[in-house]
Amino acid sequence: MSVPGPLGPDASGTGADGDVGRVGGVTGIDDVRGVDEIDDIGRVDEIDDVDAVGGSPAPRRVRVTSPRHGAADRPVARPRAHEIDEETALGEVYLAALLRSQRRLALLVLGPTVLATLASLALVLATTAGDDGGVSVGLDWVLVGVVGYPLMWLGAFLYARAADRVEDEFVELLRRR
């Protein structure tokens, strides 16, 4: 982000990183304004300045900063994610915890699915094994052909929701001290 016009290179802000403290130049800006607002108002301010000194602009430092609500916990979040980046022992512990809970979740949805499949297969085989005449359309058809689908969807839905939650908790873990 930079401030255009004759004010030159010094006027460019360091809004993106925001670690630098606020220095004057932009007057009357409330701390909680968004970056865009500051940009607009800052520009107006400087044009006024140019008029005041009659065409010979004094290169004033304008530092535009972005007020960041989450700035306070930022330094805490970085090192924890770095533990994983840098493959430290602690990072391995974090990742192992995440993998474990995701794996448990996958087994929690696939295990019952396998069991239910085997059970209904056994049921269908048992009811049709001895038949040698015309087989009727009965419970087995409804069980395999219709009932299975909503159950599969339910399993998928619950899994996706739980997986989202596990990931949210992991993000929290990395953010928290």
Added chain:
Amino acid sequence: MSAAGAWAAGLVGLVCVLTLLGGAYGLRLSRTTSDFYVAGRTVTPWWNASAIGGEYLSAASFLGVAGLVYAGGVDMLWFPVGYTLGYLVLLALVAAPLRRSGAYTAPDFAQARLGSLPVRRLASVFAVVIGWAYLLPQLYGAGLALRSLTGAPSWVGAALVAVVVTLNVVAGGMRSVTLVQAVQYWVKLIALAVPALVLLGVWLASGTPTPHLPTPADVGLDGAGGAVGDRAYTILSTLLALCLGTMGLPHVVVRFYTNPDGRAARRTTVRVVALLGLFYVFPPLYALLARVYVPQLPPGVSSDAIVLLLPSAVVPGGLGTALTAVLAAGAFAALLSTASGLAVAVAGVLDQDVVRPALLAVTGGDATGIQSFRLAAGVAMVVPCAVLPLVDDIGLATSVTLVFAVAASTFSPLLVLGVWWRGLTAPGAAAGMVVGGVSSLTALGLRLTEAVPAGEDRLGLFVASPAAWTVTAAFVTAILVSLATPERVPRGSLAMLARLHTPERVDLARLRP
């Protein structure tokens, strides 16, 4: 040509023209590869899920499942269950990590995860072979559908589909247009559901006559005899192939790239399960109604054609003709969308790993990316067309299931172990793919050429349903060879696994450049 044939041919032609227009629209809509990525960010999970459904539901689902259930009874209901279950397994095991890997194809994943070019090449070979093998039943189904409608020779339908798909892919380029594929799902669902409900109404109005079902002992799966043990083996092996094969199909993997992030990939997959379940309720309905109204197949007609025969058998005359035409159009929509998706995926892999390097070498760096992609698209369609006459008539869903077995035996060890196990090595993955691929492809070849007839003995059973042993062999090989080569565990595999399993929001600075 009968009146029904004329009607159906007209609607089929309309579907072909609309597909071509869709390709041309896609060309105007997005001109660069990056447009595809950008489009991906704006596609909602429902659109994406419809697009996956549109590409996934092939002729095997539209015609083949009903034919199987008609011929084989209740045991065959496990086929659509397996087709749907595949997405539940995909969701729980690989959906989000696959998206987070940034891989566009399974070979991309192999390279990203294992950092090995030879493994990538191997995966490319299998992706192309699987794509070709999956295109075969689509072409076969096209010939079948057109023949049963108009009496035209089988090659006419196959050639028609091959030409339309090639033109479509060449015109539309690298992108599979999400919008067109998404609309295809709803076209197929309506084309299958509306005639089903009309026929069901007629059946109810005529006093619900009972269907005459074949006994499982008569047919068995694949004619594999009626012993309970054999039936159980066949069903379980089939389910294993379908559950683990879905994630390895080239056109399915590509679709997951369109999701903006891992979480969206999961949401999309949940909706896919719902859409597939909705669709698969209908094919068995056709089979049951056909058991009432068409107790015996006319001589020389495959059971795959039963969906197309049914309407005229239930309501002779104008209504039956119209319904048949709607179903034929739906079947062609299914063929075209699946074949287009496969052709794009196969052409993409061929282009990246074979055609472009070769073309650059021949022309001395004078060929553009679009030229080489078009050449690859041509090759992608010519090969299955050439192989088609060698293949015996073994039924749509059966041959598709064999291809699932190949996909399950090659890519599921790579993907599942790659996502969950840090110790997977390049030699392990390669060995698993070779063992699983060679064994399952051998079974596929023996079955397609009828060299080993199914149902004669145990060998026939294992060849007809190979997944149970080929998938197991592939996983065991991959794990054992990886354990034997611990020094080949890729550097940074912890960071890679972290990237696959952490949400995109977490700022893993070095991993997301």
